[in-house]
Structures are given as C-alpha cells and as structure tokens.
Amino acid sequence: MFFNNLGLSGLFILAFLGGWFLISIPNQLTNRFGAWVNRINPYGFVPKWTFFAPVPGTYNYRLIFRDLLADGLAQPWEEVDWCPGRRWIHALWHPRRLTTKLIMDSINGLAEVLILMVKEGMDVERNPQGLILSTPYVLLLNLVMSLPLQSPSSIAREFAVFQQDPFADRQASVEFARMGKLVLCSSAHELRRQSSPQVSEEMRA
C-alpha cells in the first residue's frame, strides 16, 4: 500500500534519493572506493562528512609576497592578512569566512598537487608547469597579484607560503610567531600595468 501510494513520481524520488544516499557511503572512505567516487564527483554533489578528521587542520599558513623592481632589486617581503581574528559576531554573521576558506582550500589543494606530482615522479623544481597550471596555484596567484603595487617601478611579483605550528610555538613560549616551514616559493610573475588597486588595502597586514 505504501508503494502504491508513492506513485510513479514517488518511486522516482525514492530511487534518486536512495541512490544519492548509497553513493554517499563509499565517499566517506579513503580507499579505492572513495577515490572512485571522488573522480566522478567534480561538483561535490556527493557529500563528504569527514570534517577535521582523520587529520585535523592544526597549522597556520602565512602568505607573503614581494615585488621585483626594474633595476633588479626586490622589495621587502610583505605578509597578506588573509585570516583576521575571531569575533563573537562570527557566530551569527561571518562573510569573511568565504575568503578564509578559499585560501585554506587553495593551500591544502596546493599540497595535494605537490604530493601527486612527487608521487608521479615529476621534478617540481625543474618542471613547475604542472604546479603553476593547477587551480590552487592560480587561485593563490590571483590573490597575490591583485594586491597593490609595493613600488611604482614594480615589474614582477613572487610569493611564498609558510606552514606554522601555533600550538608548538605556544608550548615553546616563543615571543614572536615563527615563520615555520616553507611550503612553496613561487617564481617571479610579471605584473600587468594596473591603473588602480583591485583589492582593498585591508588584505595587507
């Protein structure tokens, strides 16, 4: 009687939602079944519920950049303030979360690309094209390149990402945050002539 009551549209709904749920199950696994679902899930419609586990995010990432000048000199390294501190209002209203998550996802994605390239025997330093053309790198590059020029005679920009362990720093009672481990230092990317800054000053630390 239940299935009679469903009707044709209900049976379609049952099949669709049932299939969606069933394929969600292997997507929680980190074995070849999970990898297979991951390959057919480019839009993220099949959910993955394993947040902060099994490896939780316990590092801070520092993003710095500097401009290279026409005379061959380099400007001092400047840090990008992409992760402002927590405020109580964020429990209700947190639009800045999008930028923070975008950059975190880009940095984590970069690490995955590097791991994959090393696994496939590619020399990242000699043949960086695979890295430079990856989406995470392009996203980070877009962020860095959209920041205002450090000098009117800047012709190129390079950036670096550092991984820092804030818990270890606190345990060691260091007086200032150490830069941590270098994850990536980019090559110089030519700056386009821009008439005005495209991103506000708030991102510069």
Add this chain to the structure above:
Amino acid sequence: MLENLLTPAAVALENRCAKLVSILFAGGVAVTFAERLAASRLYADSGLMSWRVLSFDRARNGVLFRHTVLSQSLFGGKGARASYWAGLAGVVLVLLSPARSYSFTAGMLPIVLSCVLAHLRTTYAGDGAQQMSLIVGVALLLGFNPWVTPAAGAVCLLFIAAQSALSYLASGVAKLISPIWMRGDALVRILATTAFGCELGFRLASISPRFTRMLCQVTVIVEVLFPFLLFGPRWMMIAFFVWGFTFHLANAFLMGLNTFLWAFLSTYPALYFAWCSFHSWAR
C-alpha cells in the same frame, strides 16, 4: 509496516516535521546567501572567486562550461548575485507558506537552484553546511510539492535523517581512527589556529588539558553512536539533540562555523520523524 507512515497521525507529524525542517533550512540559507551578497566583490571579474579564474578549474567538465556566454551569465558576478537574491526571495516564500503548497514550491525552487549553481561554480570555499543545505533543499523540494503524495514526503524526510546520521557517523569514525583525536590533542590544536580557532577557545581548552582530552574523546564516541539514537528510548534521542545543539553552537562561537548550526539543526526534525517511524514499526 510502512503503512504506518500513511496514517492521518503520521501524515500530520510528517507535515509538522517538514515545516520545522524548512524553517531552520530557510534560516540557514538566508544567512548563507546574505553573506555571499555581502562578499559579492569576490565574484566580480577582478575578485578572488571570479569566474575568469574558476572557469579554469571547470574547463574539462562539460558542455555547459565550454559555452562561454552561458557560463559567464550563470557563474559570473552578476549571475551569482542574481541567484543569491532569487534565493533570498525564495526564503521569504518558504517561511510564509505551508509545506506542499504552490508558493512553498515556488520558494524552494530558486533556493535549490542557487545551491546547485554554487556547487557547479566551484567546490573551493565550500563546506559541510553547504553540502547539507543542498541535501535538505532537494529533499524538501521533491517531497513537499503539490504533485507528490505523503509517502514521497516520508521518503524525503527519511533521506534527510539518513544523511544526517551518516554525517555524524562518518565524522566520528574518521576521528576514531585518528591518533591525534584519540589522544585528545585535536581540540586544543585546532583552537590554536587562526583560521578555525580563537584565543578564548584556546585558553579555555588549556585550563584543564585532562578535561579537554576527555571532551575530545566524548565527541568521538557521541558522533559514532549518534545514528543509534533512532533505535533508543526518547530520553536518548533528546540527549543526542541537546548534545548536537551545544556542539554546533560551540563551533559557531569558537570556530566561526555559523552556518553549520542551521544546516545540521535543520535535520533534527527529520531525525525525530525517523525515530517516531521506527518506533511505530517496532510496536
């Protein structure tokens, strides 16, 4: 057994649960869409999430993305903003309309389309709340429109409950196999970070490391056992819901994960419906 879901009392319960789900869901997507509109310069052509950059990631993904004009109109800055405004208009309709009405369905449609477009656009900057919102939205749209029967509505609520139970179970099992979680260090280490932590949270977690470690381990155990609330007595179900509300509220304050509270709480009326259904079958 399944016929118990079609009794007048069961259908009335189904409608009440669906309405509660839709209210919490609407609240969550309203916050999400409003936040994205507030951060809409991200989607501008010069923004960090401009389609000019994100299309790079989608170039191999199909005909829709190779059609430049269509994809730009859907996923460019104007298209993104239009979809979020349409979603907000949908939220108003959903809140003012009873489930299964034409206006409820008319409201759900732009919300679900906006969620789908957000997924198609990019998975970067997405999170679990976005995933759960899509699941709840699709289920409400399919199960509570004027053209399907109460049996379809029951299927949709049970689907939401199943995904919710799976989410807690998967999250718990992933923590169970994690040495850092089982040692009890994960919480204090996450709260020490700037992206997902806060100074207050770190200090609270550091007051009593033993208590914090216990909290870590209890979180793991409760998440793993969460699906079993469906089979337990009423007090156990209430206890799980109280834990869940407290857990997500704490995450909102300490980690800034505000939309998770709405998205996951919106599944609790569906879990309640599943609990009632199971217990009526068990009698």
